[in-house]
Amino acid sequence: MLIHRRDNGFLHPVSSEITPRSAYEGRRDMLKLLATGAAGTALASWASRDALAQTAAPGKLPPLKGAKSSVPGAQAMDKVTDYKDATTYNNFYEFGTDKADPARNAGTLKTRPWTVEVEGLVKKPGKYGIEDLLKLSAQEERIYRLRCVEGWSMVIPWVGYSLAELIKKVEPEGNAKYVEFLTLADPKTMPFVGSRVLDWPYAEGLRMDEAMHPLTLLSFGMYGEVLPNQNGAPVRIVVPWKYGFKSGKSIVKIRFVEKEPGTAWNKAAANEYGFYSNVNPNVDHPRWSQATERRIGDGGGLFAKRTKTQMFNGYEAQVGQLYAGMDLKKLF
Ligand SMILES: Nc1nc2c(c(=O)[nH]1)N[C@H]1C(S)=C(S)[C@@H](COP(=O)(O)O)O[C@H]1N2
Ligand SMILES: [Mo]
Numbered sequence: 001m002l003i004h005r006r007d008n009g010f011l012h013p014v015s016s017e018i019t020p021r022s023a024y025e026g027r028r029d030m031l032k033l034l035a036t037g038a039a040g041t042a043l044a045s046w047a048s049r050d051a052l053a054q055t056a057a058p059g060k061l062p063p064l065k066g067a068k069s070s071v072p073g074a075q076a077m078d079k080v081t082d083y084k085d086a087t088t089y090n091n092f093y094e095f096g097t098d099k100a101d102p103a104r105n106a107g108t109l110k111t112r113p114w115t116v117e118v119e120g121l122v123k124k125p126g127k128y129g130i131e132d133l134l135k136l137s138a139q140e141e142r143i144y145r146l147r148c149v150e151g152w153s154m155v156i157p158w159v160g161y162s163l164a165e166l167i168k169k170v171e172p173e174g175n176a177k178y179v180e181f182l183t184l185a186d187p188k189t190m191p192f193v194g195s196r197v198l199d200w201p202y203a204e205g206l207r208m209d210e211a212m213h214p215l216t217l218l219s220f221g222m223y224g225e226v227l228p229n230q231n232g233a234p235v236r237i238v239v240p241w242k243y244g245f246k247s248g249k250s251i252v253k254i255r256f257v258e259k260e261p262g263t264a265w266n267k268a269a270a271n272e273y274g275f276y277s278n279v280n281p282n283v284d285h286p287r288w289s290q291a292t293e294r295r296i297g298d299g300g301g302l303f304a305k306r307t308k309t310q311m312f313n314g315y316e317a318q319v320g321q322l323y324a325g326m327d328l329k330k331l332f
Contacts, residue, residue, distance in 0.1 A: 064221035085297030102230035159221030176256035
């Protein structure tokens with residue numbers, strides 16, 4: 001499609017024509033998907049997950065218990081989302097872009113053996129096996145809200161421990177300022193890793209103080225069981241004050257770096273997804289407002305009443321200080 005902009009009587013190509021073709025096509029696919037996610041076909045997604053949801057119940061996966069957490073902010077503040085909703089309506093683009101796709105397709109994910117490689121600016125780099133990671137610190141149950149950038153949210157009882165526990169064990173060097181997370185990208189088991197929707201592997205990152213914050217969770221389970229594949233088995237990050245996409249699923253690499261790392265969504269659309277991506281009702285997404293959200297499964301499903309989104313997703317008392325003096329409109 002050729003779109004021209006007329007300036008001073010001359011025709012200039014718009015940026016889409018000077019962007020490499022592959023990047024442009026990937027972006028075009030993505031914009032289409034995002035547009036549908038935010039509007040009409042969300043309804044179709046919700047309906048298509050109904051059949052899956054009917055059989056989704058805890059009790060089928062190995063138990064993973066956690067003691068009630070004493071970390072401030074990690075206790076129940078809202079009604080916990082039903083398991084069937086939390087496991088049948090979410091994003092995991094490696095398995096498809098429809099909200100029902102992760103539950104439908106993630107059965108192929110092989111979660112054993114599994115290692116997480118720790119590398120970069122760290123004194124104890126190495127490959128950490130999942131069984132050792134599970135035992136590295138006491139498992140806690142943390143009840144967190146998670147709000148997706150698209151405007152829906154859930155309240156989930158996660159099981160895991162503060163990422164800080166692992167970080168302290170591996171001893172980052174003094175010049176490590178950021179932590180980068182890379183997730184599995186296996187084309188054999190993840191059907192969409194061949195698509196151009198995102199740059200694979202899915203990459204995310206946190207500033208060191210964010211990664212060390214006690215609320216930042218290294219999670220292995222939810223609802224008293226190990227994580228279902230569609231929710232990021234066998235290990236994922238959960239950062240409750242940031243939009244959901246900052247919480248990388250099925251992670252295989254943690255890298256300590258000096259400079260702010262590139263992240264999957266920022267690379268796909270920098271004007272829409274910043275590095276910080278703190279939940280902020282006062283900063284609109286360029287294509288929609290972030291002022292309100294819909295709690296998934298709250299009464300009428302997709303038609304549930306929208307509630308006001310809270311600054312830092314309600315965790316301002318715990319994390320606001322991390323951003324003191326920063327212009328959150330610029331550093332969104
Ligand atoms: N590897 C990977 N992690 C991911 C995603 C993804 O596509 N791939 N999607 C993110 C997005 S956009 C959201 S909202 C959350 C949602 O999943 P959950 O409901 O299981 O937390 O996972 C995040 N983690
Ligand atoms: Mo999301």
